[in-house]
Amino acid sequence: MRFDELVRSGGPVVTAEFPAVDTDMAALVRHADRLRGWADAVNVTDNTAAHAHASNVAVAVALRGLGLEPIMQVACRDKNRLALQADIVGAALHDVRAVCCLTGDDVTAGDEPQARRVFDLDGPQLIRVACALAEGRYLSGRVIDPAPELLVGAVENPGAPPYSHRVDRAAEKIRAGARFLQLQICYHPDRLAAFMAGAARAGLTSRAAFLATICLVRGAGGLRFMNEKVPGISVPAETVDRVERAADPSRAAYELALAQARHALGLPGVRGLHLVDFRGGDAVARLLSDLRISRRLTA
Helix, strand or coil: CCHHHHHHHCCCEEEEECCCCCCCHHHHHHHHHHHCCCCCEEEECCCHHHCCCCCHHHHHHHHHHCCCCEEEEEECCCCCHHHHHHHHHHHHCCCCCEEEEECCCCHHHCCCCCCCCCCCCCHHHHHHHHHHHHCCECCCCCECCCCCCCEEEEEECCCCCCHHHHHHHHHHHHHHCCCEEEECCCCCHHHHHHHHHHHHHCCCCCCCEEEEEEEECCCHHHHHHHHHHCCCCCCCHHHHHHHHCCCCHHHHHHHHHHHHHHHHHCCCCEEEEEEEECCCCCHHHHHHHHCCCCCCCCC
16 A cells, blocks of 8 residues: 555554665665665655755655655755745656655754745645645646646644644644644653644544654764754753663663654554654664564555
């Protein structure tokens, strides 16, 4: 079953972040082989954290050729509406159907802070544009024949203030046409639980697949980096200290991720997980095996 079919079917979903790559095709193949069979689809980032890398379209097409199902992220930060539409339609020409629309981290988060911000569209507007493309029309009204087959998704951050506004933001994206939402990693279980409860009360969980992000880090350093360097993420000091002071910090970091995954999967309305792996090796396979989530049939 393809990713778009799986999301629409209501079944459990596992996605994973594909590491940003540059010109090393062998590295791309190695990363693909590591995720093969464990993820229903893999996210291809779009200049993640405002750092330039190989383009989202190029990597998505390469992964499609390797037999993986890509979810192509499309960020508003770097391109105007013409370029964004061209990327989505161009990728669809190569059978890349899933797109994840996001605003994008500010350029000050990256290594070229002098870059010009574009933001011709915002996240919800881009979702509506992608849905219009799927219905066979560019934003101008010009017809696309045949219309590309697209599944449109978005991201949301349940752990960033203002917390009370996060469900409203998710609702806006779902009204715009998002059919899956990948939630930013949240190291505050109460905030994630409150967000999902609010989403369920608002009737959102029946309209889109909510996927909780789990980050697999090697130790306290990874947690500290996210807390200090990644916009929108906060990691409690006691969580960092607990991992750092453990007899085996690497094991403690893994057990933290496992506990987070179990908590998220136990929340009403969570359809699955989105995995971001900084450990490498068999970390994704190990986590899913420990969660008793079987190998995926779609990859």
